[in-house]
Amino acid sequence: MMSAVSVFSDHICQLGEGPSYDPASDALFWFDIVNGKLLEKPLTGALKIHELGQMASAIAIIDAQRQLIATETGLFVRDAATGTMTLHTPIEDDNPLTRSNDSRVHPCGAFWVGTMAKDESKGAGSIYWFSRGELRRLFSDITVSNSICFSEDGTIAYYTDTATGLLMRVGCDPVTGLPAGEPKVFVDHRSSKGYVDGSVVDRDGVLWNAVWGGKAVKAYSPDGTLLREIPMPATQVSCPAFIGAKADRLAVTSAWKGKDDNQRKLDPQAGMTFLVDIPVNGRFEPRVLIA
Numbered sequence: 001m002m003s004a005v006s007v008f009s010d011h012i013c014q015l016g017e018g019p020s021y022d023p024a025s026d027a028l029f030w031f032d033i034v035n036g037k038l039l040e041k042p043l044t045g046a047l048k049i050h051e052l053g054q055m056a057s058a059i060a061i062i063d064a065q066r067q068l069i070a071t072e073t074g075l076f077v078r079d080a081a082t083g084t085m086t087l088h089t090p091i092e093d094d095n096p097l098t099r100s101n102d103s104r105v106h107p108c109g110a111f112w113v114g115t116m117a118k119d120e121s122k123g124a125g126s127i128y129w130f131s132r133g134e135l136r137r138l139f140s141d142i143t144v145s146n147s148i149c150f151s152e153d154g155t156i157a158y159y160t161d162t163a164t165g166l167l168m169r170v171g172c173d174p175v176t177g178l179p180a181g182e183p184k185v186f187v188d189h190r191s192s193k194g195y196v197d198g199s200v201v202d203r204d205g206v207l208w209n210a211v212w213g214g215k216a217v218k219a220y221s222p223d224g225t226l227l228r229e230i231p232m233p234a235t236q237v238s239c240p241a242f243i244g245a246k247a248d249r250l251a252v253t254s255a256w257k258g259k260d261d262n263q264r265k266l267d268p269q270a271g272m273t274f275l276v277d278i279p280v281n282g283r284f285e286p287r288v289l290i291a
Helices: 261-266
Strands: 005-009 016-022 027-032 037-042 048-051 056-061 066-071 074-079 085-090 098-105 111-117 125-131 134-142 145-150 156-161 166-171 184-188 195-201 207-212 216-220 226-231 237-243 249-254 273-276
Touching: 005 037, 016 056, 016 098, 027 056, 027 237, 027 249, 056 098, 066 098, 066 111, 098 145, 098 195, 111 134, 111 145, 111 156, 125 145, 156 195, 166 195, 207 249, 216 237, 237 273
Parallel strands: 016 237, 145 195, 195 237
Antiparallel strands: 005 273, 016 027, 016 249, 027 037, 037 048, 056 066, 066 074, 074 085, 098 111, 111 125, 125 134, 145 156, 156 166, 166 184, 195 207, 207 216, 207 237, 216 226, 237 249, 249 273
16 A cells, blocks of 8 residues: 555655645645745646745635635735735734644635644643634634544534544534534544544545554544555654545645654655545535635
C-alpha cells in the first residue's frame, strides 16, 4: 500500500495542516500553521507560498474571488487575487495564548472552527459555529480541537479533542449546521498507536482519519468499524483532503513539530504533503456563507 503513496509537495512544513482542494483552480491549499504560511499548489503547477503574518489553520471558499481564513485572531476574508486579508469576525482575539486549529464547512454553509492553546494547555480551546456573521460556542474545555467533518447530508458531525483519544459523533441539523443531541463516542482510539488528528467524510459515509504519531491514515465505516489502514511515509500525518477533478484521491499533510534533529533524520519526509493514489468516493468542500 505504501507504493500508492507519493509526495505531492516536498516543501517541509513545521506544522502542515488544513488541506482543502479548490476544484475551480484545481489547486490544493494548506497551511504551515506556526510559521503563518498559506501554501497553494495546482495539481499540475508550481508551489506558491503566501505569508499571512499570523498563525492560520483553515481555508474555505466564499466565491470565485474570496476565501475565508481561520487565524489566531478570527475569521479573515482573503482576496484570492491580491492576498489582501480583511478581518470579518474576531474569535478569541483578546486571548494571545490561543490560535485556530482544525475547522471545516458544514454542507449548509456554516463553518465549525476549532481553537486551542498555542502551548497545548489543557482545556484552553473551544469549537465554534459560524454562519452569516453569527458566532456561537458549541463545545468548550477542548485541549486540541480536531477531526471536524460532516456527513454529506449534514445530519452527522464528527470532532475530537485529540488529547482524549476519543473521536466523537453528534447529530446535526442539516439546515443550520448546529448540533442536535448529545455527542457519543464514535471511535475509541486510546489503546491504538498515535492520536486522532484531522478527518474527512466521503459520499459513502466513510471517515478518513490522519493518525498523528501513528504513521497512518485510517478509514472507518459509518458505524465506526475500521475498514482499512494505509501506511504513510511520515510519522506525524495531520489531515486528509479529497483532491482531483473527481475528488477521488486523498492529499495528506504532515509535520515535524516537536522533533529534534536526530528524530527528524529518522523521519526525513516529516512535514511534506502526500498524495494517496487509491480510489475514494470523495466530494468537494461546500462554500461558506459569511452574510
